[in-house]
Amino acid sequence: xxxxxxxxxxxxxxxxxxxxxxxxxxxxxxxxxxxxxxxxxxxxxxxxxxxxxxxxxxxxxxxxxxxxxxxxxxxxxxxxxxxxxxxxxxxxxxxxxxxxxxxxxxxxxxxxxxxxxxxxxxxxxxxxxxxxxxxxxxxxxxxxxxxxxxxxxxxxxxxxxxxxxxxxxxxxxxxxxxxxxxxxxxxxxxxxxxxxxxxxxxxxxxxxxxxxxxxxxxxxxxxxxxxxxxxxxxxxxxxxx
Amino acid sequence: xxxxxxxxxxxxxxxxxxxxxxxxxxxxxxxxxxxxxxxxxxxxxxxxxxxxxxxxxxxxxxxxxxxxxxxxxxxxxxxxxxxxxxxxxxxxxxxxxxxxxxxxxxxxxxxxxxxxxxxxxxxxxxxxxxxxxxxxxxxxxxxxxxxxxxxxxxxxxxxxxxxxxxxxxxxxxxxxxxxxxxxxxxxxxxxxxxxxxxxxxxxxxxxxxxxxxxxxxxxxxxxxxxxxxxxxxxxxxxxxx
Numbered sequence: 369x370x371x372x373x374x375x376x377x378x379x380x381x382x383x384x385x386x387x388x389x390x391x392x393x394x395x396x397x398x399x400x401x402x403x404x405x406x407x408x409x410x411x412x413x414x415x416x417x418x419x420x421x422x423x424x425x426x427x428x429x430x431x432x433x434x435x436x437x438x439x440x441x442x443x444x445x446x447x448x449x450x451x452x453x454x455x456x457x458x459x460x461x462x463x464x465x466x467x468x469x470x471x472x473x474x475x476x477x478x479x480x481x482x483x484x485x486x487x488x489x490x491x492x493x494x495x496x497x498x499x500x501x502x503x504x505x506x507x508x509x510x511x512x513x514x515x516x517x518x519x520x521x522x523x524x525x526x527x528x529x530x531x532x533x534x535x536x537x538x539x540x541x542x543x544x545x546x547x548x549x550x551x552x553x554x555x556x557x558x559x560x561x562x563x564x565x566x567x568x569x570x571x572x573x574x575x576x577x578x579x580x581x582x583x584x585x586x587x588x589x590x591x592x593x594x595x596x597x598x599x600x601x602x603x604x605x606x607x608x609x
Numbered sequence: 610x611x612x613x614x615x616x617x618x619x620x621x622x623x624x625x626x627x628x629x630x631x632x633x634x635x636x637x638x639x640x641x642x643x644x645x646x647x648x649x650x651x652x653x654x655x656x657x658x659x660x661x662x663x664x665x666x667x668x669x670x671x672x673x674x675x676x677x678x679x680x681x682x683x684x685x686x687x688x689x690x691x692x693x694x695x696x697x698x699x700x701x702x703x704x705x706x707x708x709x710x711x712x713x714x715x716x717x718x719x720x721x722x723x724x725x726x727x728x729x730x731x732x733x734x735x736x737x738x739x740x741x742x743x744x745x746x747x748x749x750x751x752x753x754x755x756x757x758x759x760x761x762x763x764x765x766x767x768x769x770x771x772x773x774x775x776x777x778x779x780x781x782x783x784x785x786x787x788x789x790x791x792x793x794x795x796x797x798x799x800x801x802x803x804x805x806x807x808x809x810x811x812x813x814x815x816x817x818x819x820x821x822x823x824x825x826x827x828x829x830x831x832x833x834x835x836x837x838x839x840x841x842x843x844x845x846x847x848x849x850x
Contacts, residue, residue, distance in 0.1 A: 471712070475831045482830050484822035509828060545845050581725035581844050587750060589723050589837070590716045596834035597841040603822045604786050604842075 372496050379446045381498035385438035390415060391508025398445040403428065408439045433500040446498050451489055451518040453526045458552050460602055461487040463520055465568055466559040467494045467591060474505020475592035476557070481509035483599040488515045489523055489554075520556070524571045527554050534572050536564045537598055541575030544601055551606045555598055560591045613737050620687045622739035626679035631656060632749025639686040644669065649680045674741040687739050692730055692759040694767045699793050701843055702728040704761055706809055707800040708735045708832060715746020716833035717798070722750035724840040729756045730764055730795075761797070765812045768795050775813050777805045778839055782816030785842055792847045796839055801832045 375381050380400060383392045386408060392399060393415040402420040404412045405428060413420050420440075428437045462480050467473050473495050480488055490497065497506075497515045506513075527534045533553035556572060558564035564572070578597050580587050589597070616622050621641060624633045627649060633640060634656040643661040645653045646669060653661050661681075669678045703721050708714050714736050721729055731738065738747075738756045747754075768775045774794035797813060799805035805813070819838050821828050830838070 475834060478829065478831060479834050481823055482819075482821050482828045484824070507829065512823075545848055578723075578841065579844075579848065580723050581848070582722055582753075587723045588719065588748065590719060590833065592831065593716060593720050593834055593837035596830070597837050600819065600838040600841070601845075603820075607786055607820065607822070 372499065375446065375496065375498055379448070380443050381446055381503060382433065382500060383442045383444060383503055384432060384434055384440070384500075385504070386412075386440055388504065388508050389440045389442045392442055392444055392511055393417075395508075395511030397447065397511050399442055400445055401443040402440065403431065403442070404440045412440055434504075449514060449516050451516045451523055453523075453530065455514075456487050456554075457530060457532055459487065460485055460550075460552055460599075461489060461554050462595065462599070463489040463491075463523060463554055463556040464494050465491045465520055465556055465564050466562065467557070468559060469591075470495050470499050470501035471505045472560075472590070472592050473497060474502040474507070474510070476595050477502070477506040477513055477515065478509040479592060479596045479599060481513055483596075483603050485599060486512070486514055488513055489520065490515065490517045491520045492517050520568055521571060524554070524556070524568065528571065528573075533574060535574045535576050535598075536569055536572045537578065537594055538563055538569065538575045539577060541577035543579050544576040544598065545579065547574065547576060549602050549605050551602075555595075555602065557591055557595050557598070560588070613740065616687065616737065616739055620689070621684050622687055622744060623674065623741060624683045624685060624744055625673060625675055625681070625741075626745070627653075627681055629745065629749050630681045630683045633683055633685055633752055634658075636749075636752030638688065638752050640683055641686055642684040643681065644672065644683070645681045653681055675745075690755060690757050692757045692764055694764075694771065696755075697728045697795075698771060698773055700728065701726055701791075701793055701840075702730060702795050703836065703840070704730045704732075704764060704795055704797040705735050706732045706761055706797055706805050707803065708798070709800060710832075711736050711740050711742035712746045713801075713831070713833050714738060715743040715748070715751070717836050718743070718747040718754055718756065719750040720833060720837045720840060722754055724837075724844050726840060727753070727755055729754055730761065731756065731758045732761045733758050761809055762812060765795070765797070765809065769812065769814075774815060776815045776817050776839075777810055777813040778819065778835055779804055779810065779816045780818060782818035784820050785817040785839065786820065788815065788817060790843050790846050792843075796836075796843065798832055798836050798839070801829070 404420040645661040777797040
């Protein structure tokens with residue numbers, strides 16, 4: 369389960385720790401197995417649809433990805449969902465183009481959940497949302513978010529055909545604070561090192577810049593922080609109406 | 610140099626990689642030594658006030674903190690600066706209460722630099738800004754930012770005495786989008802797990818909340834993302850005037 373090929377083959381992934389496993393158990397995800405230390409067994413069993421297997425600390429240490437395993441480990445099925453324009457056309461969704469860092473992806477999923485953006489469309493080369501690091505960094509938000517992998521060019525073309533707005537964050541975009549923002553549509557966030565890929569960018573009408581207020585130094589924003597600032601600004605506009 | 614006790618004793622820290630070392634060499638920081646592979650020696654020497662020592666890949670591998678060392682490693686002096694209210698009273702500054710994660714601290718420093726907040730005041734128990742992980746995550750922004758460690762209660766009291774606004778981000782604050790924000794003052798960001806400490810919070814008049822737009826789930830925001838959303842909103846207000 370620690371390797372992507374096993375996750376792909378079995379379509380299962382691992383969730384660890386009392387807090388995150390509880391969020392899993394409360395979610396619509398299918399839980400296949402739960403391994404638990406005796407001290408939290410009753411608490412977890414009360415929430416779980418499968419009967420937890422009680423294991424020892426030594427056994428947990430062996431199967432855990434964490435340096436300090438935290439009482440419970442669950443095995444769940446990766447949801448088999450695919451992109452549907454009909455489901456998102458009236459909402460605000462996020463698309464991620466080549467996000468490589470698992471921790472960053474998890475933080476972006478958490479951020480999207482905070483701002484009630486419930487669909488995240490990842491480019492096929494974005495890092496695996498069900499990897500250990502991403503699952504733990506997302507802190508339960510993954511289970512409340514519809515994460516799908518799809519060809520972003522096709523996705524953007526569907527939005528374009530339906531005249532539903534698509535935005536990209538770029539370093540040469542128009543000042544987000546001075547641009548009209550729609551309450552629905554798609555926001556594309558690019559990789560930290562290369563931004564949104566040129567072929568994808570060519571299909572996108574509105575390019576947004578988060579203005580840097582610094583005096584010309586070579587500053588950059590972390591992709592998750594950029595996602596937070598952009599999502600916050602979209603939500604503020606609707607909120608302030 | 611990999612351990613805090615050595616950094617404290619020698620008041621030096623390590624910077625790695627061509628991009629970040631170049632930012633160091635362009636900054637006011639005192640550089641004490643530069644170790645470089647032959648292939649980038651001329652490029653680095655042209656920018657450096659100290660003569661770089663040319664080393665082999667094997668030697669670099671030995672002294673590097675990175676899994677894949679990147680051509681150059683520099684040793685620089687930790688600046689000996691302390692908090693001065695006079696220097697910041699007309700600016701917007703950031704205070705960090707108990708940020709434990711080195712990567713998060715680096716990302717916050719990067720975010721502050723983007724939004725031109727040039728002073729960051731860390732509580733004494735905030736993780737070391739000159740640790741390897743923080744330096745690398747800050748991506749050069751550390752060298753353009755005045756990072757000081759100080760007792761935040763005393764700092765807040767100085768702001769209060771001078772009637773300069775202090776803001777804290779909390780989960781029971783007033784909606785940031787509906788609160789008057791000052792172009793100068795101090796923004797206090799708390800730890801992810803415990804927020805701003807109660808004793809400090811008791812001294813702070815304005816508590817701000819980034820509204821979650823989700824329907825009541827147990828969402829939370831990463832501390833660096835929260836810092837980005839808050840700093841962006843303060844800057845937007847001044848910008849939109």
